[in-house]
Amino acid sequence: MAKLWYRWAAMAAGKSTSALQVAKNYEDNEQEVLLLTSDLDDRDGRGFISSRIGIRREAHTFTAQTNFLERLKDVSVACVIIDEAQFLSLEQVQQLHRWVHTRNIPVMCFGLRSDFKGNPFPGSAALLTLADELDEIRTGCRCGKKATMNIRVDEEGKRIREGDQVLIGGNNRYRSVCARCFYS
Template identity: 55%
Template sequence: MAKLYFRYSAMNAGKSTALLQVAHNYEEQGQSVFLYTAAIDNRYGVGQVTSRLGPQREAAVFDSQFNFFEQAPQVNCVLVDEAQFLTPQQVRQLHQLAHLRGVPVICYGLRSDFLGEPFAGASYLLTLADTIEELKNICTCGKKATMNIRVDEQGKRLKAGEQISIGGNERYHHVCGRCFYQ
């Protein structure tokens, strides 16, 4: 029986690397996969799943209007990067894809934003996913990083702003709960 999986973490825990490894493992066994990433994530070019370690691969993009249930090709596995940007309806479509068409769907993303508020996609994934897995990362203090903070050009923490602002290490840091509140 196919399932919907949600693999989440704070930033820089290797979510994209893990996704690329899963794609490789499926294909090494002669099975087909289809990769998706958010259209708004243009850090490495639109339609690219990119690991900070270097590996990169083209992917189809989704925006808020994309319908996964109607448009996903027939493959052995669907992989979704930046899953926090999914809409609630898209999460439901991915859940249906797994349960009605028998296609495993593995989503990778953040749980919460820089203010500790849930992303809609992550909130619905936490509700509908059949399997939820945390990928681990560490804070500079040595504790497990579970949160993200946004910083300005001088490295000072921002405590207000739009929920979505695309960026990498220059814009976000991963921290533990204690450091998040200090």
């Protein structure tokens, strides 16, 4: 039985690396995968899943208007892998959940659980509710504890507490922290 998976973590935990490793494992077994990522993520050019350790693959993009029931209706693959899944909408997660259970093809989503203010992204909240399997990818805080939150920082590394929910950036914009450091 296929499942909708959500593998979530704080920033810099290796979510994209994990997504690309899953794709490689399928392909090593001569199975085709469909890689998708949000068109919002332009850190390494649109249409790429890129890891901080230098792994990069071309991927199809989804937008806020993507209807996954329509987009995936003729897709014949062993697995669908979605990076930056926090940018999905509730409706899109519902579509993916339905598609998995009517087509019997797994969908593995990778993304953040919450934003820099500690608020859920719509896609994350929906995936935490509907995913058949939840996996946390762990990373550490500078204090040595497990990081579960993200903070946004400015050019000097000082914390920013206000702003739009979405501001694309990497290590220069965000840091993974534990809850204690998040609130201090």
